[in-house]
Amino acid sequence: MTALAADQAPTPRRLRIAVLNRQFSGTGGGAERYSIALVEQLAAQHDIHVFAQHIDHVWPGVTYHQVSAPLTRPRWLNQLWFATATWWATRKGFDVVHSHENTWHGHVQTVHVLPIKYNLLQGVQGARLALRWLNIITSPRLLVYLALERSRFAVRQPRALVLTSQTLVAQVLQTYPACQAALSVITPGVERVVGAASAAEQAAARARLGLPLEGFGILFVGNDYRKKGLTSLIQALAQLPRSCFVAVVGNPAQTAHFKVQAQSAGVAAQVFFLGSLADVGVAYQAADCLAHPTLEDTFAMVVLEAMAHGLPVVVSAARYCGIAALLTDEVNALVLADPQNAWALSTALSRLQQEGALRQQLSQAALAFAQNHQWSALAQRQAQIYADLADHRQPDTGRS
Template sequence: MRIAIINRIFSRTAGGAESYAVSIAEELAGRHELHVFAQESNEPVPGVTYHRVFCLGQKPRWLNQLLFALSSWWLTRKGFDVVHSHENTWHGQVQTIHVRPLRYNLLQGKRGWQRAWAWLKVWTSPRLATYVWLEGARFRRARERRIVATSTLLRQECELAYPACRKHLSVITPGTQLQQDTMTRTVARRKLDLPFDVPLLLFVANDYKRKGLDALLKALALLPAEVQLAVAGKPASIPRYEQQARELGLASRVHFLGSLDDLVPAYRAADCLVHPTLEDSFAMVVLEAMSHGLPVVVSGPVHCGISRELQDGREALLLHDPRNSADLARLLRSVLDTSELADHLRQHGLAFAQAHTWERAAIEYEALYQQVLSPDSP
């Protein structure tokens, strides 16, 4: 098939949604002719044809999103068997939804004047009106359209926001690569300039606040002094959290690694991944950590999509309130102090990861593409 992939930033380091798009494209590239339409890309997948999409400027973001949708529609309107969009666009027979719908955030649970007030805010704001219109166009009913949510939690939110999409909505969760790397913990820590002989927690996120670093720093202050933390992700928020670490007396115990093109050394260096997220549609980082044999402490199913598929105490330890630093510290201490528990989580987490590969996800997308090409087939 000749497939167009629409993703405004096509790069693994841009975030979870972007990494998902790259990984799916990587699996498909060997079997199909792929064309990627993006404003920014470090061209991470060999064998793919890249097309740069017009960008007037990154701000205001809503205007750039509208211009990107218009430009990518013009470029992909002819010549492709399937157009697959990971962005807020009105075109694309396959639409992958990565984040909670804006309509859900604006309207869920609101009635009467509250709902009317929310709509008034939308239609008096060019920014909100543009996003709501583009999002609505993604969910518009069409015979050949297929909509994909990246977790069961996100699917439920999409159905509540757009009930008419139920028939064309499916779930394809992120996957992971089965790991062949043999890098030792000592080599990994040397590579990242981390201390060799201490218990080391790992936190990976670009949005430090939304993914729970505030609570994690407070939890770290409750753990023994030898326990340290490595933080990987976009560096924009580092000064703020360095200050917070100093105020908590943790300056020497927290290591900010910034953005890493390759997270393998970080996973190999750590003793446990911590993901106390306040909101996550899935949390690919949890699955990746499991594939490297790391025990995981993660927010429960109310806050994190992947946790709906995990058993507490089997594949991971689930944190019911990600703002509760004392509970988080208790769970982390149990993993660090009890080798039997850590081994149990490591074994079952690895088995879970091995059942969720990118190859599996790509095969599911190929089945959707075939449905798009033959929309009347059963």
């Protein structure tokens, strides 16, 4: 393209985008942080409107719409309410509606978790399958979730289904094979590669969080402690030197149960429950490594975020954790074949504690990996999906 042609290239059209996510807060899980990151990256490029029931976020140029929550329990009824309320609010006046929730509407559907139908029916046969279907048809909760999901994956034009991990593709296609043409993958990213903390920065971060200033700090980040493997980590900690400790970041709802586990394992004084943090960055600075022995994660943003801070990571294999499909054991991570094997986890953590050369190698490789997974590039792939969909939609001059 000549310089003149480049000068004459049309400016991308500014679109009016509705983003649907019930919880729009940085203290939420990976799905929430994913949607927030896209909004922040694209707010200057497009007119972004966020529809959520809980909003704890402020960003220049973003318009926020509080969606009512007359019934937060049962959750399935609230999900149906949110889907209906946001459909009504966004049915006119938007070029693209982007849903991160289980809704029947939305030109872009970003899928963060395994399909409910897959979890319920995959591999179930014979009498067990009949009983499972009996359970489904007698459960309003399951019927609502499955009906919403079926409509979400329905083949409509124009519609894009974005998966947050390559490992999700096979499970989605096993469950909803007709949607293949609409699928694409946009993994999570990081805003920037922060780099490893200096000794002074680590000490300051530990003091701020009330963590031991000395010792080997293992970080655990996750809102569902059970699913993310905190039980295995507590068992592994019991096999490590007393100078090792675990900092737990995430929703504190399950803290009491796991304090009992830590007490039973004899490591209560080595486990620090920090609750949800508005800025998880300080926890990454305070740690020496991240342990993520998750039992189920379609990607695991926390692993990528830790790597952007130069932390060596111990992570479950790809069958449990999507990001592991992109990692190489002993090169840029230590990968656990079985996250419930506490001995294997303790062995990996012991190596990181004792082998400075291994820590340094994994830290440098982690930073290189994170460098290739930044939101600035990933968000533009999402913006292109918006543009393609808007080009194929019928003009809508109404404004809601």
